[in-house]
Amino acid sequence: MISLKRSCEIFGMPGSGKTVYRKKLVKKLREKGYKVYDTREIIIKYSVKYLKLSIIEKISLFYILIVYKLKKNNFKKRFYKKRSLTKNTIVRGRFTQKLNKMYKKICYKIVYLRLLPVNKFLNFLKKIPLNEEKKFWFIEILSASILFDIASKEKKNIFFFPDEAFMQRSYLFSSFNFNLYRKMIKVYIKLIPKFGKLIYLESNMGSVFKVNKIRKETNDSKFKEIYILKKYKKFEKSIFENTKRLKINRVSLKNSSF
Secondary structure (H helix, E strand, C coil): CCEEEEEEEEEECCCCCHHHHHHHHHHHHHHCCCEEECHHHHHHHHHHHHCCCCHHHHHHHHHHHHHHHHHHCCHHHHHCCCCCCCHHHHHHHHHHHHHHHHHHHHHHHHHHHHHHHHHHHHHHHHHCCCCHHHHHHHHHHHHHHHHHHHHCCCCCCEEECCCCCHHHHHHHHHHCCHHHHHHHHHHHHHHCCEEEEEEEECCCHHHHHHHHHHHHHCCCCCCCCHHHHHHHHHHHHHHHHCCCCCCEEEEECCECCC
């Protein structure tokens, strides 16, 4: 499978502080002179360079980049907060759907750039009992990994640091029965691209429950119910049982460094 140098993934319980910690590390990396990209930034920037795209696809990527940057800056949330559903918002929604469809098409094109090394993973993904939308989350990070693997050989100052990558998205397996996900995670770990640095953010379950309670009260989309959090915690044991050969840095936010 693909091995990614100059890359990092943080994983852990929802509400453990991954976003805050990632921002601190990204700042340090940029101070060292690296250009740091997340998943969508890698795909938008380098698919234009390494794929033969149509004019429509290039224009679509341009608009996707604009929308993505606005979303990262919480512009969409502020701008549309008090707006009611109108004809314009419906049209805008349809346009966004078309952009998303185009984006997915481009991601699959990227995967077929390196079909041989990722073919086993694709076959594995087909067997996972998840809906197509959730399966695409894996395709998206795989696409970015492929592009970064190609680009990093030419550019030594780029660093891949996704918001979420393969380890974090494996928590979706916790919805399966215990015996099934134990078998799946064992195969999964062997097939996924290997990041240069893996960080597990340690957390106190009391704090995790508290953060998710606040998220629920504020209608935060990242909110998870307590029963799901407990499933995640149980699932983590299977992750660590199958990653003993991988170097995983366990980090507490109270005493952290990069």
